[in-house]
Amino acid sequence: MSTKAFIFDLNGTMIDDMHFHLKIWHEVLTSDLGAKLTIEETRSNMYGKNDELLARVFGEGHFTAEEVTAISQRKEEKYQEIYKPHLDLLPGLFDFLEDAHQAGIRLAIGSAAIPYNIDFVLDNLNIRHYFKVIVSAHDVLQSKPHPEVFLKAAELLGVAPDSCIVFEDAPKGVEAAETAGMQSVVLTTMHTTEEFKRYSNIMLYTKDYKNPLLKELIS
Known part of the structure; x- marks a missing residue:
């Protein structure tokens, strides 16, 4: 794809x-x-x-x-x-971001976090330059599982929803992506795969970004 x-x-x-x-x-x-x-x-x-x-x-x-x-x-x-x-990216994420960036894939953050916490991560880890668009809690009226955050990110990126893949760790985030018409990759850092069984838009479950199957999303 x-x-x-x-x-x-x-x-x-x-x-x-x-x-x-x-x-x-x-x-x-x-x-x-x-x-x-x-x-x-x-x-x-x-x-x-x-x-x-x-x-x-x-x-x-x-x-x-x-x-x-x-x-x-x-x-x-x-x-x-x-x-x-303890602040650090999940294993493999820095290389994944760099590879996606080099491949010309547009990157965004769509989070329920406030800017104070988003800035804490992006600036301390020096990864702000990868993200063309940041949509925070302050930028939407309705939270996940409403799809507003992801639809707004897609609009600001200038990309159709069905050309976006959402990376999420929470069932309500995956539900928001599904409603937005987007596929999802699930990071199993907090929830079990069983908690996502009702959703049909999940491409892959992974504990981090070292999974070799993720490379297929870039190539």
């Missing part, structure tokens, strides 16, 4: 950090805010924007907009503090 664009989710897809997000979210929600959630219940709520997560757990309107911003910022500062010593 002739691929024109790759769109990458960030957390759990480019970097293996979802366990750090889980630890900090659980701490913030339970210790700081008083929610009675298990780790698994916290995990099941970890999708979409931070304000949406807080609304799911505490109810719509429980916090003011100013409180949501403060909680979100505090959570992300804690996350960056504990994760920075």
